[in-house]
Amino acid sequence: MRVGERLHIKICSTGERLWGELVGFKQGEFLLVWLHNLITKHKIVTENNTVTVRGMNVDYQLCGFKTTVSKIIIKPYPLVFLKFPSFFEKLHLRRHDRMDCFLPAQMLLDGNEYKTMIVNLSQGGARIVLDLNNSDISPDQCEGREVYLVFKTANNDKEVYAKSFVRSANNEARMALGLEFIELIGESHAIIDEYVSSIKEYSTFK
Template identity: 25%
Template sequence: MNAVTTLQATPASFLTVGLSLKLSFTLNGQKGMYGSTLLGWKDHAWLVCEWPLQAGHGTEIPQGTPCTVSYLHDGKLVGYRTEIRDRLSAPVPLLFLAFPQTVEEMHLRKHARVSSCEPIVLARMDSVTAIVGGLLQNLSIGGCSVIVPQAPAWLRAGTSLRLEFELAGLGHVTNLTGLVKSSEATEAGCILGIAFRFQDMEYIEYRGWGGSVHQAIEQWTAQKATDSFPPQ
């Protein structure tokens, strides 16, 4: 397990406008995780972020509700405990959080790889008809492993692909370029090792988050690899 370091909350060391946040708090008796974006802060006073869409615009969150926040910042997973301070409904819905007293940081291994079990569509780059479905086995910011029950002859090492798959709970990725680096035949099917090629043509349909496909995969894999962080 990567070591966790506890630091005093110095804004420049853990805050940047535009960070994709994961907020965890109890709403109507049920604990949930909600996506938001950091918009600003006042040193040692408060943080302000977008109202989490998943919570619903008319939802009341009592002041003082405990909340934990986590996100990626400069290659580290950052987390801290805070509480709900206030909300603003107009002109745009905003959520205010208490400025944390301490911050916990975890340095992540490069290209953390996590298990997955989501359908994936593979389409050959130079064809509109060469398409096959598979199952995403694991995922990292650098690439993924996919099992294809019945692989066509064209699906082999060196083939360039367009990928479409779901980042569960985060969004739907389309038009991501991948290059088949390895292909292994097994009883269950063909296992492919695919390297991602980010070319600014890929797209993700977000559910309450912001950023690029690269940032989304980085955020998703880091959070899945460290589900217990920060301590509740």
């Protein structure tokens, strides 16, 4: 796992689930996690709690481990120290060939439309980068939500409509989202398949 990665934390004793962000670590000693809602959840998250932690990186590898809470800090910043795990489990989730591309698209969320660029695509999902003008939206608003992605490929004039689940969100130079397609509407599946296959064919000539 890398600094800046979003983490899903489940408290084993209660089943309570929280979202956090890895902000630091000392190899073999501890992980430092920022929990933005720790102030309201401090009675639920306590020292010596056993927790299950999961996070997904931009390569769609799900990492998971079980550990304990060693220290909690409420002020000036809501931080949790976790004991460094003895091992990480990794599960590669990608089931489809994913090809790099640059396709303009629109993302629909809560009745709003956001301009994006698809930077890689498969039948199972996509990675998109939001336009710089979308300053009114944050990773917290997107992760774990359902969105619609609308776009056209270079070799087909018909629009693709993809109902999607936001698996990951990060905001470094620009905000990027990892999407899993839940439903491809109409001819969308065939259009994506044709486009990805054509990119794959030409990529052999690199």
